[in-house]
Amino acid sequence: MRPFSPQYVRSINQSIQTTTRSQLSKRLSARMSTNHGELNIENTNISTYPDVKLSDQQKTLVGSVLDLFAGRPSLAKLQLWKDDATFSDPLTIAKGRDQYQAQWYGLQTAFSEIERISHQVTSSGNPIEMDMTQRYKVKGIGSEQTISSKVFIHHDGDKITKVEDKWNGKLPEGGIAQAFRRLNAVTVPHIVGVPKDAEEDAKKGN
Secondary structure (H helix, E strand, O other), X not given: OOOOOHHHHHHHHHHHHHHHHHXXXXXXXXXXXXXXXXXXXXXXXXXXXXXXXXXXXXXXXXXHHHHHHXXXXXXXXXXXXXXXXXXXXXXEEEEOHHXXXXXXXXXXXXXXXXEEEEEEEEEOOOOEEEEEEEEEEEOOOOOEEEEEEEEEEEEOOOOEEXXXXXXXXXXXXXXXXXXXXXXXXXXXXXXXXXXXOHHHHHHXXX
């Protein structure tokens, strides 16, 4: 019998690895659907620099982060984060699931409108880097401000380990600043209700 060529062996190994990853991904998705609702990413049209290519999993992570910044959280999307992950911006640092989940759900409480003006992924490395500009309108007050920022999405290949939101220019002032400061990672878990399950999440419209 003629021995298999090294190229043939490599192709078989790659096929096995691809199949295994696909099976694991399906199992993870099924488990997330059962416990936390469907992983329904709303931001699927991701803008990138011409030379930036994202893997399918990177697209999922970026899309979920765009949803979160748009005030569209869900338990399923937050299952894409490690339990000990962190979120930080110039006004707060949220460490661990209790804090960062409340932080993202808090956007719905603090702002009546969040408009994505632009976004573009500038690097597909680790962290993934993205430029983003958004307009925020504070609930009850009506104050508005547009904030441009550089977002860094750190990950372990499958899940998010850290997100950094670095604002350009000066910190916001007035009602906008107060709204962001109210999203303090220490106090917000006590005042923002994070859904307990997918059914409660759906009642919030997520």
